[in-house]
Amino acid sequence: MTDLRIPRGQTATLDRVDGHLRIGNHATVQSSNVKGVVVTGRVYLEGKAYVNGNLECDSVESESFLSEHREINVGGQRARLDLIGRYTHLEVNGNLTVHKQLSVSHSVEVKGAITASDIDVGGKIEADAVKCSRIRVGGRTEVKGMFEAESVDVGGKVEAGPVKIGDLNVGGEAEVDGGSITGNIRVGGRFISKSKLEFGELLVYGKGALAGGSKGRKVSAFGKLEADGDLISDVIEAGGIIEIKGDCHAQHVEIGGKLEVSGSLYVSERIEGVGSAEVEGNVETAHLKVSGKLEADRITAKEDADVSGKIEVDHGLKAAQVTVRSGSRCEGVLIGERVEVGKSADLSYGGWGKWGVGAMTRVDDIYAKEAIIGAMSTAGRIFANKITLEQSSSAWQVTYTDELKIAQGAGVSEQPRKVENLPKSPF
Amino acid sequence: MGDMLMVRSRETKRSRTDLYAQVLEVLIRYPEGGKITRVSYGVGVPVDRLRRILEALNEYGLTRKMTVDEQTLYFSTPRGLEFLDTYWKMKGFLEIFGDKKIK
Numbered sequence: 077m078t079d080l081r082i083p084r085g086q087t088a089t090l091d092r093v094d095g096h097l098r099i100g101n102h103a104t105v106q107s108s109n110v111k112g113v114v115v116t117g118r119v120y121l122e123g124k125a126y127v128n129g130n131l132e133c134d135s136v137e138s139e140s141f142l143s144e145h146r147e148i149n150v151g152g153q154r155a156r157l158d159l160i161g162r163y164t165h166l167e168v169n170g171n172l173t174v175h176k177q178l179s180v181s182h183s184v185e186v187k188g189a190i191t192a193s194d195i196d197v198g199g200k201i202e203a204d205a206v207k208c209s210r211i212r213v214g215g216r217t218e219v220k221g222m223f224e225a226e227s228v229d230v231g232g233k234v235e236a237g238p239v240k241i242g243d244l245n246v247g248g249e250a251e252v253d254g255g256s257i258t259g260n261i262r263v264g265g266r267f268i269s270k271s272k273l274e275f276g277e278l279l280v281y282g283k284g285a286l287a288g289g290s291k292g293r294k295v296s297a298f299g300k301l302e303a304d305g306d307l308i309s310d311v312i313e314a315g316g317i318i319e320i321k322g323d324c325h326a327q328h329v330e331i332g333g334k335l336e337v338s339g340s341l342y343v344s345e346r347i348e349g350v351g352s353a354e355v356e357g358n359v360e361t362a363h364l365k366v367s368g369k370l371e372a373d374r375i376t377a378k379e380d381a382d383v384s385g386k387i388e389v390d391h392g393l394k395a396a397q398v399t400v401r402s403g404s405r406c407e408g409v410l411i412g413e414r415v416e417v418g419k420s421a422d423l424s425y426g427g428w429g430k431w432g433v434g435a436m437t438r439v440d441d442i443y444a445k446e447a448i449i450g451a452m453s454t455a456g457r458i459f460a461n462k463i464t465l466e467q468s469s470s471a472w473q474v475t476y477t478d479e480l481k482i483a484q485g486a487g488v489s490e491q492p493r494k495v496e497n498l499p500k501s502p503f
Numbered sequence: 504m505g506d507m508l509m510v511r512s513r514e515t516k517r518s519r520t521d522l523y524a525q526v527l528e529v530l531i532r533y534p535e536g537g538k539i540t541r542v543s544y545g546v547g548v549p550v551d552r553l554r555r556i557l558e559a560l561n562e563y564g565l566t567r568k569m570t571v572d573e574q575t576l577y578f579s580t581p582r583g584l585e586f587l588d589t590y591w592k593m594k595g596f597l598e599i600f601g602d603k604k605i606k
Contacts, residue, residue: 163544182544199544214529214545231529231545247528264528264591281591283598299595316599333599 079117093117097133099125107131112170121164121180130170130188136178138164163199172203189221205237223252227259238271254287288322297333306339314351323357331366341372364395367421374503381412384421392502398444402452403435411443411501415460418450418469443501449486459498475499522548523565524590526556527583530566536576 082088084100091108093115099105101123107113112130119131121138163182166172171188178184178192182199189205198214205221215232223236227243234250243259244250250263254271261267261275265282275292278284280301288305295301296313306322316333323339331349335341340357347353347361352369359372364381371388375381377395384401387393389408398412401421410417418437437453447460449469457473465471465486473490474480480492517525529545530537543553557577560566565583569576579587 163540181538181541198541199547212532214532214541215547229532231525231532232547247525247531264524264587265594281595297595298592299598316595 084122096120098122104128105131107170121166123163124165125167127166127168127170130173131168132173133175135176136166136174136180138180314349331368367401394501394503400437400439402437402450404437406439409441409443409502410439411503413444414446415442415444416448416450417442417455418453418466443498461498520590522546522556523560524587526553526560527565527579527587530577530579531584531587536569536571536578538574538576542577
């Protein structure tokens with residue numbers, strides 16, 4: 077083992093160092109061949125270091141130079157003297173391969189690719205490509221090409237090309253060019269994926285933007301999330317605003333803020349929430365429970381739809397069991413085995429709000445096996461086998477096959493009609 | 504050119520609260536304790552200015568200063584993490600409000 081030190085400001089031409097290499101401040105390592113320089117031991121930086129060519133070593137380490145300020149007193153005049161320590165910076169004009177840890181207190185700039193086990197940089201890292209198991213950067217990470225890591229932890233900003241990452245944790249902003257982030261993505265400020273991304277759990281506090289066709293396990297948006305095309309995610313939690321410019325496929329959707337879908341919304345299990353959802357196309361789900369504002373072209377719930385608030389459906393809402401809570405306004409036909417209108421608000425589910433108790437519940441036409449119009453509720457035309465109009469409820473027209481109950485104080489504008497067969501529902 | 508300058512100045516101008524959050528974001532990445540130089544590189548402020556910021560954060564109970572092996576290290580406190588969570592949530596709200604103009 078022969079250790080080597082390149083003195084401050086000098087240039088050394090090397091091909092191999094069997095031992096450790098210590099590089100003085102502003103010193104340069106010049107590779108004597110195209111393969112680059114191989115250091116079997118550690119590379120130690122005393123300040124700024126430059127490498128012309130590729131560099132392969134066991135580890136890279138650097139010193140910290142504390143800056144200080146001192147008060148000096150000259151003839152009664154006080155002044156502050158700042159002693160700014162030099163910072164460690166590594167610049168490689170080729171590829172950098174580090175078998176163990178790459179630890180530089182200030183910055184690393186590599187023209188080619190970085191391959192390392194662990195990367196720990198205080199300020200900024202720049203490279204054409206990065207492949208490592210774990211990377212921790214206090215400030216910024218800029219990778220023009222592929223960025224592969226099991227864990228990425230950056231305090232400031234990440235800008236990268238295509239990624240293949242396990243967990244991504246960024247304090248400020250992250251902008252990637254698609255790829256896959258299989259674990260958790262936690263971004264404080266903004267997260268942007270310019271191309272299709274496969275992700276695990278995405279949590280965006282500020283603003284998120286995903287390219288169309290992105291697919292993941294869970295999306296939670298505290299601020300605003302935009303998908304520029306179709307989005308597939310097992311769970312979608314819209315705490316703030318989620319805008320999807322395409323179709324959306326999910327298992328479970330929870331709306332606390334606002335969900336806007338310019339295509340259709342397909343949810344295999346449940347849609348619930350107290351926010352508002354505007355879907356230009358159709359909504360298909362098993363269970364629907366919303367108490368805000370819901371707009372869609374057509375809504376189909378295989379099991380039940382429990383709605384309160386304002387519901388606007390151009391071509392109707394269909395479910396096995398439809399419940400429209402007290403004080404709601406529903407525009408569009410309701411279709412179900414059992415349709416109940418004006419049921420007391422589900423207080424456990426934020427059913428009060430402006431759709432409060434005491435307000436009239438209004439719905440349009442109903443097609444059902446059994447229709448119950450509760451107190452303070454009014455319906456348009458009702459086509460059902462069995463119809464019950466409770467006290468102080470009303471309907472414009474009722475057509476039934478089996479049974480009609482009209483409580484005292486309830487009213488029907490036209491003479492009730494008993495028929496053999498009911499007309500078919502619109503869908 | 505004018506636009507670029509505007510963007511740059513807007514990017515570089517950080518409020519005190521932004522700086523506090525950024526310092527904490529860097530500190531939480533050093534659970535073993537952050538050295539002031541490393542934190543200054545991460546946040547992008549000179550050490551003397553960072554020292555004043557850290558003093559303020561210590562006073563507010565958002566960070567803790569400890570000397571380990573004659574080395575001064577800074578740590579985020581649970582209150583610091585609480586601040587950070589609130590800060591990003593508030594930023595999230597502002598992201599939503601930013602789209603709407605008051606008529």
